[in-house]
Amino acid sequence: MSPRRRRSLLLRIEVREAGRQAQCRHDRSHLIAKGEARFIVRNPGPAGGEKGYCAECGAAMVELARQVLDEIERQL
């Protein structure tokens, strides 16, 4: 019997290649060139949609999330 898969908490984020040049949604002066990594965060709620961020802003968001996760883990 295979081990049960753990439910994932990370349902809203992924990294995809930009299909065309795009602006970072944190700061529109950050341009994401076609083919570069784009950090995608899906919007919560039934309306759906998603926003894309440049690699630098994406890394900062991941670091913030890591701090929150560390704090939550500490409380368990």
Ligand SMILES: [Zn+2]
């Ligand atoms: Zn950015």
